[in-house]
Amino acid sequence: MIQEQADAVLGHPVHPDSNVFVRILEWLPLPEIIPGWVVTFGGVMLGMSIFLAVMSVLVMFCVWLERKVSGHIQCRTGPMYAGGWHGWAQSLADGVKLLLKEDMIPKDADRTLFWIAPAIVLGSIFGAMVAFPLSYDWWFGRMDLGVFAILALSSTTTIGVVMAGWASASKWSLYGAMREAAQVVAYEIPLGLSLLAPLFVLGTFSLTEASAMQSGWFGMKWAIFTNPFLLPAFLIYVVAALAETKRAPFDLPEAESELVAGFMTEYSGIRWSFFFFEEYAAMLLMSVLGAFFWFGGFESPLTGALRASGMEDTSLVFSLVCFGTVLFKGFVGIFLMMWLRWTLPRVRIDQVMTMGYKYLTPLALFCVLGAASWEALQHLIFS
Amino acid sequence: MELQAIHDTLKAAGVVGLLGCDEPRPANKKEKDPGRAGMPFLLVDPAEIVPLLTACRDESRLQFDLLIDLTASDPAADGDDLWVLIQLLSLKYRHRLAIKAHLPKSALSIASATAVYRAANWHERECSEMFGITFEGHPDPRKILLPDDWKGFPLRKDYEFPTEYHGISCE
Amino acid sequence: MSNSTSNTPEKDHKSSYRAEERRTLSSGEEEFFFDVKTSDMEVNMGPQHPATHGVMRVLIRCDGELVTGSQVHLGYLHRCAEKIGENVEWLQYLPYTDRYDYLAAMNNNLGYSMAVEALMPGLEIPRRAVLLRTINVELNRIASHLVAYGTYGLDIGAITPFLYAFREREWIQALFEKICGARLTYSYIRIGGVFNDAPPGWLKEVGHFCDVFEEKWKEYRDLLALNHIFIKRTAHVGVIPKDMAIDFGLTGPMLRGSGVDFDLRRDMPYMAYGEAYEAGAFKVPVGSGEKGELGDSWDRFYVRVEEMMESIKLVRWCLGVIEDGPIIGEIPKVIKVPAGEAYVGIENPRGELGHYVHSDGGKVAVRCRVRGPSFTNIAVVEELMPGTLLADSVAIIGSTDIVIGETDR
Numbered sequence: 001m002i003q004e005q006a007d008a009v010l011g012h013p014v015h016p017d018s019n020v021f022v023r024i025l026e027w028l029p030l031p032e033i034i035p036g037w038v039v040t041f042g043g044v045m046l047g048m049s050i051f052l053a054v055m056s057v058l059v060m061f062c063v064w065l066e067r068k069v070s071g072h073i074q075c076r077t078g079p080m081y082a083g084g085w086h087g088w089a090q091s092l093a094d095g096v097k098l099l100l101k102e103d104m105i106p107k108d109a110d111r112t113l114f115w116i117a118p119a120i121v122l123g124s125i126f127g128a129m130v131a132f133p134l135s136y137d138w139w140f141g142r143m144d145l146g147v148f149a150i151l152a153l154s155s156t157t158t159i160g161v162v163m164a165g166w167a168s169a170s171k172w173s174l175y176g177a178m179r180e181a182a183q184v185v186a187y188e189i190p191l192g193l194s195l196l197a198p199l200f201v202l203g204t205f206s207l208t209e210a211s212a213m214q215s216g217w218f219g220m221k222w223a224i225f226t227n228p229f230l231l232p233a234f235l236i237y238v239v240a241a242l243a244e245t246k247r248a249p250f251d252l253p254e255a256e257s258e259l260v261a262g263f264m265t266e267y268s269g270i271r272w273s274f275f276f277f278e279e280y281a282a283m284l285l286m287s288v289l290g291a292f293f294w295f296g297g298f299e300s301p302l303t304g305a306l307r308a309s310g311m312e313d314t315s316l317v318f319s320l321v322c323f324g325t326v327l328f329k330g331f332v333g334i335f336l337m338m339w340l341r342w343t344l345p346r347v348r349i350d351q352v353m354t355m356g357y358k359y360l361t362p363l364a365l366f367c368v369l370g371a372a373s374w375e376a377l378q379h380l381i382f383s
Numbered sequence: 384m385e386l387q388a389i390h391d392t393l394k395a396a397g398v399v400g401l402l403g404c405d406e407p408r409p410a411n412k413k414e415k416d417p418g419r420a421g422m423p424f425l426l427v428d429p430a431e432i433v434p435l436l437t438a439c440r441d442e443s444r445l446q447f448d449l450l451i452d453l454t455a456s457d458p459a460a461d462g463d464d465l466w467v468l469i470q471l472l473s474l475k476y477r478h479r480l481a482i483k484a485h486l487p488k489s490a491l492s493i494a495s496a497t498a499v500y501r502a503a504n505w506h507e508r509e510c511s512e513m514f515g516i517t518f519e520g521h522p523d524p525r526k527i528l529l530p531d532d533w534k535g536f537p538l539r540k541d542y543e544f545p546t547e548y549h550g551i552s553c554e
Numbered sequence: 555m556s557n558s559t560s561n562t563p564e565k566d567h568k569s570s571y572r573a574e575e576r577r578t579l580s581s582g583e584e585e586f587f588f589d590v591k592t593s594d595m596e597v598n599m600g601p602q603h604p605a606t607h608g609v610m611r612v613l614i615r616c617d618g619e620l621v622t623g624s625q626v627h628l629g630y631l632h633r634c635a636e637k638i639g640e641n642v643e644w645l646q647y648l649p650y651t652d653r654y655d656y657l658a659a660m661n662n663n664l665g666y667s668m669a670v671e672a673l674m675p676g677l678e679i680p681r682r683a684v685l686l687r688t689i690n691v692e693l694n695r696i697a698s699h700l701v702a703y704g705t706y707g708l709d710i711g712a713i714t715p716f717l718y719a720f721r722e723r724e725w726i727q728a729l730f731e732k733i734c735g736a737r738l739t740y741s742y743i744r745i746g747g748v749f750n751d752a753p754p755g756w757l758k759e760v761g762h763f764c765d766v767f768e769e770k771w772k773e774y775r776d777l778l779a780l781n782h783i784f785i786k787r788t789a790h791v792g793v794i795p796k797d798m799a800i801d802f803g804l805t806g807p808m809l810r811g812s813g814v815d816f817d818l819r820r821d822m823p824y825m826a827y828g829e830a831y832e833a834g835a836f837k838v839p840v841g842s843g844e845k846g847e848l849g850d851s852w853d854r855f856y857v858r859v860e861e862m863m864e865s866i867k868l869v870r871w872c873l874g875v876i877e878d879g880p881i882i883g884e885i886p887k888v889i890k891v892p893a894g895e896a897y898v899g900i901e902n903p904r905g906e907l908g909h910y911v912h913s914d915g916g917k918v919a920v921r922c923r924v925r926g927p928s929f930t931n932i933a934v935v936e937e938l939m940p941g942t943l944l945a946d947s948v949a950i951i952g953s954t955d956i957v958i959g960e961t962d963r
Contacts, residue, residue, distance in 0.1 A: 074717040171597045175944070178618075248711060249783055257604050257709045258948045344709025345783045348945045349619050407894060420673045449798045451899060452908050468910060469896055470925070474800070474814060477821045481897055502803025505933045513636075517563030528629040528962055537637055538921075541779050551571040 023267035025335055055281065058327075069338040094273075101269035101351060106169050109266065118267070118274035121161030123336055125281045128153035132288060133208045135298060135322035137314045146207040147199065147289070154244070156276055158184045159251065164275070176262020179254035179349055184242055186356035187250075191240035193364035196295040197233035197371035198223045207289075211326075212296025219304030222296035231371035236292045236335075236364045239285035240287040243269055243352065246279065248341035254348055257344035287333025288326060295329050298322035305348035384444070386423040392445060398438045400431025405483060422481060429467060429484040429493045436499040439471055439480060447471035447480055450500035455486075455508060455514040459539035463487055465514055469496070486516065495521040499533045513538040594622055599943055603629050605709055605948040608958025612934070614939065621947050624939035626932060631962040639911075639922025644889045645745060647922065652739035655928055655960040657701050660694035660730075663743035668824060669909035670889075672896035677733035682879040688826040688922060689740060689760065689872045690733070692865040696767070697726040698903035699858045699865075701957040706855055709777050709952035710787050715778040722770060725763055732756055745889060747882030761873050764866050771863055774922045779852075779859050788855060789846025792938045792950035799849065802934045804903025805927050807861065808954060811841040811854030818901035826872060835862040835871035837851045851953035858903075858955065890917060904928050904955055926960035 039320050063077070067090060071078025083089025127233055131149040133139035158180055165177020199205065203215045214221050219270050224230045225268045243250040253262045291297060302321055311318050347355075384392070386404050394401055403426050410418030425434055439447040452470040469482040485495060495518040496503035507518045508527040515536035518524065526533065535542055546554050600611035609630035615623040619672025635654055639647050651666040653658035662688055666929050670676055704719030728735040734742035734750055742748055778784055796803070799812035809816060817838040819827040830836060839860035841853030895913040899908040912921040931954045 070714075074714050075721060076717070136929075163611050171595060175597075215810065251711070252945075255945070257711060260604060319643060342714045342776075344712060345707065345778070345781060345787060346945075347783055348787055348943060351786060410892070415891045420675055420892040420913075421896035421911075422672065422896065449805070450924040451906060452897070452910070452923070454902070454910065454923045454925070455911075455922070456912060457745045458912065458914075458920055468897075470899070470908060470910075472899075472906075474816045478821075479897075479899075500803060501801045502930055502933070505929065511931075526629075526735070528632045530629070537634065538640075 011171055035247065051130065052126065055126060055284075056277075058094070058284060059280045061279055062284060063091045063094070063276070064088065065331070065334065066280070066338050069335060070342045073339070073342045098270050098273040103269045103271060104266075106266050108169035110167040110169070111120040113163050114266075116165035117160045117167060118227035118271045120163065121157045122160075122274045122277045124153050124156035124160065124279075125278045125285065127156075128285055129281065129293060132285075132325075133211075135319035135365050136208060136212070136288040137319045138323070139208070143206065145205045147195060147205045147293075150285065150289060151188075151195070154282060155184060155188055157282065161263050161275075164267065167262070168266035170266050171235070172259045173265050176255070176259050178267070179255075179259075180246065182261060182349070182374075183246075183250065183252060183352055183356075186353055187240045187243035190356060190364040191244055193314060193361065193368055194233045194290075195239060195293060196368045197227075197230055197253070198363075199369065200372045200375055201227045201230060202293065205295065207292045210292050211260050211299060214296040215260075215303070215307075216298045217304075218308070219296065219299040222294065222299070224294045227371050227374050229367045229374055230294060232363065233367035233371065234290065236360050237290055237294070239355070241290065242337065242340065242358065244284040245337070247283065247337050249344040249347050250352060251341070251346060254354060257346075283337055284330055287337070288330040291326055291329035291332055297329075298325055299348050300325045319323050384476060385527050386425060386480070389445060389480055390425060393438060393443065396438055396442050398431075398435055400428035400435050402426040402428055418479075424468075424481045424483040427482055427484050429486050432467075432482075433494045433496065433499060434453070436469070436471075437480075437491070440499060444476075445473060445480075446475045447473045449474060450496065450502040450506075453477075453496065453503050453510060455515065455516055455538075456512050457538065457540045463489075465491060465516065465518065465539075467510070469491055482509070483524060491515055492517040492519055494519050497522060515539065561751065564710055570673070573754070581623055599625075599947070599951075605951055605958055606958070607705060607951070608860065610956070610958050610961065612935070612939075612947070613832045614944070615952075616944060617785050619943050619945075621939050621944060624936050624947065626936055628929075628932075628958075628961050631958045633959075633963065635924055635963040636922055639919050639924075641918065644891055646666050648713065649739060649741045650853065651743055651924075653959060654924060655722075655902060655907070655957045656959055658694050658698040658903045659738065659740045660662065660690045660743060661698075661907060663741060664691050664825070664921075665898065665900045665902070665907040665909050666834055666902060666911075667745045669896055669898040669911045670891055673891045673894045673911065673913055674745075674775045675892070677746055677885070678885050679883050680880040682751075682876060683881045683883070684826050685731050685876040686744050686748050686873045686876075686881060687753060689757075689869050690730070690740075690748075692823070692868045692872075693726050693729060693760070693763075694740075695865045695903045697723045698727075698860045698863050701856050702903070703778065703855075703862075706952045706955070707784075709948050710784055711776055712781070713773060713785065716813075717771070718774060718777070722767060722907070725766075729760060729763065730758070733962065738809050744882065744885070746885035747880075749882065751881045755861075757873055757876065760869060764870055764873075767866055768863070770914060771866070779856055781939040785852060788852040788949055789850050789951065791846075791942065791946045792851045792953055793847045794849040794854075794934060794938065796849065798934070798937070802937070803930045804905065805930065805932060806902065807854055808898060808905060808931045809837065809935075809952075811857045812849035813841050813843070813853075815840045818906060820901060822899075824898075824900060826875075827868075830868055831869050833871060834870045851949050854953045856954075861903075874883040888917065889920075890915065899925070902927055902958070904957065905931055924963055926963060928954075928958075928960040947957050 068078040079087025079090035081087055082093040103113060113124065128150045131143045131146040161180045162177045165173040202210045205211050215222055224234060246253050255262055264272055267275065303325060305316055306321060390401060395493045405424040405426050407419050407421055407423060410416060430441055440446055451471040451472045454468050456468060458466060464485040464487055467484040467486055471480040493516060495507055497507065504523065505527060507521055508525065510516055511518055511524060512526040512529050513536055557901055594615045594617050596613060596615050598611055599614055600606040601609045606612060610945055611627040613625040613627065614621055631722055648663060648666060650754065651662040655662055700719040700723045703948055704716035707715040730740055731737050733752055734740050794812045796812050799809050799814060815838060820831050820838050823831065833915050839857050841848060841857055843853060891913040893913055895912045897908060897910040899906040906926055908925030910923035911919055914920050935951055935954060939947050942950065
């Protein structure tokens with residue numbers, strides 16, 4: 001029913017039957033002698049490379065942004081030299097440095113686990129990112145249950161973190177891993193519950209459909225404006241997302257003044273940068289997810305105006321606007337996370353647990369109930 | 384309260400071990416006395432140090448509730464004594480008391496003040512490793528600033544500087 | 555397998571599993587449980603650890619996040635200051651005093667100079683020197699407390715206040731650079747006075763600094779000291795009751811944080827403090843248990859925050875009364891100190907800095923004892939740690955505001 005509704009809103013099916021990989025393959029002038037499986041394999045590889053490149057650039061931009069934001073919050077300028085204009089190439093320079101650094105493994109470390117851990121962390125977070133549509137027309141993996149995929153894959157990073165902490169053969173790392181495990185388990189529940197509230201309102205697990213459902217009111221029929229229970233749900237989501245992404249004030253697994261980087265104490269060079277990447281990728285993930293389910297996803301007055309001017313949803317300009325809109329919303333969220341990090345002190349582990357289990361979980365349940373009741377009432381009254 | 388008055392108060396309270404006051408005096412050229420500038424000290428018998436400190440702390444007209452410092456001094460390499468120096472402070476009466484006990488180098492042992500003031504704990508540990516004084520009844524007689532295997536007592540005047548430490552030349 | 559979770563030898567696991575046990579709860583209810591014994595973990599906080607503010611080692615025994623015991627190991631920064639004091643001339647020792655509490659070098663200079671001056675009965679210190687000393691010592695106190703403020707924020711996880719605090723500290727250091735040429739190890743306060751007069755316009759700039767700092771101070775207080783998370787992290791943590799503080803010989807903000815109203819500047823005045831206090835130039839902030847219990851980490855921290863403001867008032871007062879005049883008393887080139895002994899304690903930012911100097915009338919000291927406040931203050935940590943969480947142990951060490959240069963000397 002929802003899909004039909006969404007299709008009706010957009011005037012065409014929200015999932016065109018092709019994804020970015022297939023498009024690339026169709027676009028390439030390939031001679032016919034190449035066997036089909038080679039084409040498919042090559043296409044997937046190419047698509048993955050593009051995907052990784054896009055995401056990596058975004059993450060690098062996040063890192064640069066964090067430095068600039070923290071710098072300006074702290075009355076500094078942040079990076080200014082690398083690349084010339086406001087140190088735009090700082091992340092690239094750091095990346096080169098990290099690649100060239102010695103990759104050290106402690107003598108007592110469990111080498112296998114030590115090697116696998118960063119891969120799991122990075123792999124799962126990029127895996128979760130596959131579920132994101134870039135616009136109504138562009139996407140990498142078709143996911144009707146996109147939210148589930150994102151939540152499931154993004155919490156897999158915890159396994160990598162615990163592995164890293166255990167394999168490092170350092171007590172401080174183990175502490176970091178323990179804290180990560182405890183914290184993520186505690187906050188997975190309110191995170192999922194708080195997401196349930198907009199899911200009730202929007203009636204879909206698919207991100208594209210969720211966005212399409214919010215396209216009314218000249219692109220401003222955002223979920224958060226349609227149901228009073230979604231604002232508290234969003235606040236819970238913000239707190240839970242901060243805890244999930246290990247961002248201050250919930251950066252206990254890293255806690256540089258207590259555990260001195262926690263689970264990644266023993267990592268160096270490019271392996272360490274995987275964890276670093278994961279942190280920013282997770283921030284992007286959580287911000288964009290919030291944008292999709294509370295703040296209209298691709299929708300904004302700009303898309304409203306384009307639609308009013310008769311532009312097709314599948315056109316290139318419209319897709320670019322959609323992509324830009326969702327990225328902008330995501331970066332607003334990321335900026336908020338950075339702002340909080342550079343302002344607030346860190347909470348203590350028992351306070352984290354208390355907040356997660358005793359306050360956020362019941363509150364999130366209440367929000368779900370409230371949002372669902374509100375929707376039911378609306379149905380009763382208006383239909 | 385001046386030192387003499389403190390001395391008298393303690394004496395009146397029946398405290399034993401008081402050996403008088405070490406007061407500053409002007410130089411006297413005739414008798415070739417260089418004089419003694421600075422601050423007065425209360426001279427005490429090291430054997431009676433714990434009851435004396437207890438009295439200083441508990442005597443209602445003194446109330447030296449803070450042990451500020453406990454240290455020692457080796458005034459001369461050829462001297463017979465080490466000095467144990469204790470600084471007390473009263474928060475209520477805002478006066479200080481400096482105590483000096485002459486400890487013969489042949490028997491460097493004195494009762495620990497930790498039972499009276501817990502502040503003495505680390506000061507005594509430091510004093511012990513630097514001067515080789517044994518504090519009887521100290522709860523934790525480890526070295527504190529020096530490595531556990533350090534030889535000798537560095538702040539003694541007869542201390543000989545080591546030429547190497549674990550293969551590291553110190554010259 | 556890489557598993558270094560425990561330093562303690564493996565116990566016989568069979569004996570640590572006890573059969574079904576039964577215990578009666580205080581409610582009268584009976585409870586059955588399997589008691590699985592786990593061994594505690596010993597972790598080294600330090601020597602290289604940001605929470606120890608230098609090179610100190612705290613050996614912590616933990617049961618998970620819970621700290622069950624701790625032991626402080628010092629000596630990593632021991633530089634034999636006292637032995638050096640017996641081997642260099644009186645004035646030559648002055649630069650060494652800069653190096654024990656390197657965050658408050660002016661105060662150390664003053665403490666040592668006053669101790670030596672106590673052995674020189676005829677020496678008179680000119681009034682301008684007294685006031686210049688007071689101004690610089692108080693500015694240094696602000697700088698030191700700014701570091702305490704900033705690093706405590708870091709310990710709790712707030713990074714930004716640290717940089718704000720250092721911005722103001724930078725200004726103070728620039729002021730010091732103008733008056734004595736050094737930014738950290740000043741050696742400015744000499745035996746008999748100070749060695750350099752304030753350059754033209756310097757006093758005016760100090761006044762300007764006071765104006766700006768007063769505004770900033772309010773921001774800093776609201777940003778960190780009154781931050782809700784910060785209060786949650788520090789209130790009720792590391793509580794030192796009054797009697798315990800006295801028993802451990804704590805001094806300075808540690809003592810005042812426990813509600814003991816004692817400040818050497820007011821109660822045993824030296825330099826211009828007595829006069830300033832009579833004129834109502836400063837108060838002595840004392841912990842009140844406002845946000846938690848009396849003597850908790852927050853109280854100690856807040857005493858320091860308030861002291862910064864009192865120091866500003868003191869500096870202002872000094873600026874109002876300072877006049878032109880000589881800046882150093884009659885001191886010979888090679889100082890010979892009359893024979894005698896003296897102990898002088900002054901109020902350092904961290905507590906009472908005491909110098910016991912013993913002269914036999916020669917060019918060098920017979921004994922030069924330094925009683926550093928950090929050394930005594932850190933002793934209380936071992937007592938406070940058991941029963942707290944690992945994160946609290948960082949908060950406790952931070953609230954003592956130690957400088958390792960001073961504990962180890």
